[in-house]
Amino acid sequence: MKRFGFIFLLALLVAALAGTSFAQVQPTLEKIKTSGVFTIGVRNGSPPFSFINKQNERAGFSNDLAELVHKAIEKKLEKQIKLEMKETSPTTRIPLLTSMAVDLVTETMTDTRARRDSVDFSLTFFVTGADFIVKKGSPIKGTKDIAGKRIGTQQGSTNERVLREKYTQAQLVSFPDQAAAFMALQQGKLDAYCNDAIQLWGLKYKSATPDQWVVVGDWISYEPYGMAMRKNDSDFRAVVNNALMEAIEGGEYFKLYDKWFGTKGEVPYPMSQAFKSFLLYQVVPK
Amino acid sequence: MFFGFLGMTYEFKWSVLWTQPYLTWLIDGLLTTLRLASISWCIAIFFGIIFGAMRTVPFRPVRAIATFYVEFFRNVPLLVWLFFWYFGAPEAFPEVIRQWFIRHGIEFWSAVAAISVYHGARFAEVIRAGIQAIPRTQLEAGLSSGLSVVATYRLIIIPIALRLIVPPATNESLNLLKNTSLAMTIGVAELTFAARQVETYSAKAVEALTSAALIYLVFCLSISSVMNWIEAKFAIPGLIARGARAEH
Numbered sequence: 157m158k159r160f161g162f163i164f165l166l167a168l169l170v171a172a173l174a175g176t177s178f179a180q181v182q183p184t185l186e187k188i189k190t191s192g193v194f195t196i197g198v199r200n201g202s203p204p205f206s207f208i209n210k211q212n213e214r215a216g217f218s219n220d221l222a223e224l225v226h227k228a229i230e231k232k233l234e235k236q237i238k239l240e241m242k243e244t245s246p247t248t249r250i251p252l253l254t255s256m257a258v259d260l261v262t263e264t265m266t267d268t269r270a271r272r273d274s275v276d277f278s279l280t281f282f283v284t285g286a287d288f289i290v291k292k293g294s295p296i297k298g299t300k301d302i303a304g305k306r307i308g309t310q311q312g313s314t315n316e317r318v319l320r321e322k323y324t325q326a327q328l329v330s331f332p333d334q335a336a337a338f339m340a341l342q343q344g345k346l347d348a349y350c351n352d353a354i355q356l357w358g359l360k361y362k363s364a365t366p367d368q369w370v371v372v373g374d375w376i377s378y379e380p381y382g383m384a385m386r387k388n389d390s391d392f393r394a395v396v397n398n399a400l401m402e403a404i405e406g407g408e409y410f411k412l413y414d415k416w417f418g419t420k421g422e423v424p425y426p427m428s429q430a431f432k433s434f435l436l437y438q439v440v441p442k
Numbered sequence: 443m444f445f446g447f448l449g450m451t452y453e454f455k456w457s458v459l460w461t462q463p464y465l466t467w468l469i470d471g472l473l474t475t476l477r478l479a480s481i482s483w484c485i486a487i488f489f490g491i492i493f494g495a496m497r498t499v500p501f502r503p504v505r506a507i508a509t510f511y512v513e514f515f516r517n518v519p520l521l522v523w524l525f526f527w528y529f530g531a532p533e534a535f536p537e538v539i540r541q542w543f544i545r546h547g548i549e550f551w552s553a554v555a556a557i558s559v560y561h562g563a564r565f566a567e568v569i570r571a572g573i574q575a576i577p578r579t580q581l582e583a584g585l586s587s588g589l590s591v592v593a594t595y596r597l598i599i600i601p602i603a604l605r606l607i608v609p610p611a612t613n614e615s616l617n618l619l620k621n622t623s624l625a626m627t628i629g630v631a632e633l634t635f636a637a638r639q640v641e642t643y644s645a646k647a648v649e650a651l652t653s654a655a656l657i658y659l660v661f662c663l664s665i666s667s668v669m670n671w672i673e674a675k676f677a678i679p680g681l682i683a684r685g686a687r688a689e690h
Contacts, residue, residue, distance in 0.1 A: 246642070247638070247641075247642065306544070308629075311635075311638065311639070311642070312638065312639075312641075312642035317643065329549060329629040330629055330631070330635070330639075331627075331628075331629050332626070332627055336627070336628070336629075339529055340528075340529070340629070343529065343532075343533060344540075344544065345532075345544055345548055
């Protein structure tokens with residue numbers, strides 16, 4: 157009987173091994189087709205890209221772009237597909253992708269060469285760089301003023317890394333989430349908070365007193381946002397990229413940009429000419 | 443290899459733990475953890491003895507104060523207390539003091555306050571249990587020999603109680619050491635923080651977190667062996683009936 161139990165366990169283990177290695181090679185499009193569900197990784201606190209709005213619904217620029225990808229997938233598979241959203245964080249998003257729990261991480265993930273070892277990225281849908289948010293009238297105007305100052309960062313972010321390596325004079329205080337860091341800044345426990353400029357603009361406009369906050373600096377890092385997916389799945393990647401290219405070409409991208417970053421948008425942030433050209437150059441001919 | 447069956451191919455690289463700057467981060471993290479734990483432990487023990495003793499004295503208002511302290515602080519999660527002591531309490535201080543703390547590691551001292559007050563309440567319960575395990579006749583004998591209540595407590599009750607509570611107090615001390623990892627949420631760069639930091643920079647999660655786990659394990663085991671030694675060393679012969687206790 158004992159022997160039988162052992163063999164049974166072994167059989168289970170082999171089955172599990174076989175099962176997962178089969179799942180491992182299953183292409184994303186096929187997985188979506190058989191399950192009828194397309195799962196994206198989103199955030200609840202990264203306005204205006206991916207967040208929970210005042211009506212308690214998930215919303216944001218990245219989420220809207222993901223909707224476009226969703227439509228493209230439905231068109232490609234000629235089937236009604238359910239769109240599901242799963243909460244992610246900088247530490248969980250890559251494991252969630254590799255374990256098949258999420259098919260596409262849309263939120264605000266910076267495309268880096270190190271991350272390309274683990275995941276593949278779509279074309280760049282937004283560019284920003286790290287700046288500082290300070291209280292109005294603060295002496296901090298940029299990286300030259302941060303020596304000895306208390307600078308808040310988000311744990312595990314790309315800009316924290318740059319600060320730690322290049323600006324060793326600054327006194328870094330890292331928080332697991334943006335809300336805690338901004339609260340510490342509001343209470344004067346930090347002299348500045350460093351993050352991607354666009355997220356700082358988001359914080360500024362989401363705060364109770366937007367004109368009390370100033371975003372300063374000149375991009376100590378370059379942060380191109382891409383949508384992340386499992387590695388070596390070129391068919392799925394093509395669907396995602398084509399959806400983005402068509403949105404840029406057809407103008408929907410710019411409409412969405414205007415909705416979120418236009419003068420009446422959530423975070424007014426005019427598009428630079430350079431960024432516009434960059435977007436258009438990413439679109440390859442039909 | 444083993445992780446193959448989780449659907450991931452993971453390559454172990456234990457050498458990240460002793461490459462720079464990761465090693466320095468881990469050591470700094472460990473030192474912060476030890477400093478945080480030892481300072482908090484001393485304050486918690488102090489609060490524990492005071493309030494634990496107060497909960498047993500035959501005078502109702504004193505007992506009420508101590509009961510309030512214990513029930514208020516131990517019945518709210520430590521994480522909430524950390525946020526309270528970091529985001530809430532410092533705002534009530536005068537600006538000069540507040541600024542001084544901000545310039546002198548406010549994250550660390552808020553964590554000390556949260557952990558020591560929370561664990562002080564838990565230590566108080568342990569000490570109360572120790573005191574109440576002592577027969578009432580001890581107190582009466584002390585009083586009738588002419589000692590005051592305070593002197594009876596100081597000379598008779600508390601010395602015996604402290605011996606009785608070594609095992610549960612060890613338990614609490616280990617909890618305290620492990621709970622310091624929560625200080626990460628208010629930006630204290632302690633050991634778990636350092637391990638997470640190594641993880642995000644090197645993408646070697648298993649190695650970084652295993653190293654933190656092993657360090658906690660080593661320190662917890664050392665604490666329990668020291669406490670075992672203390673228990674044996676200060677035992678009052680004949681006071682406590684013991685089974686055949688394994689000698690270490």
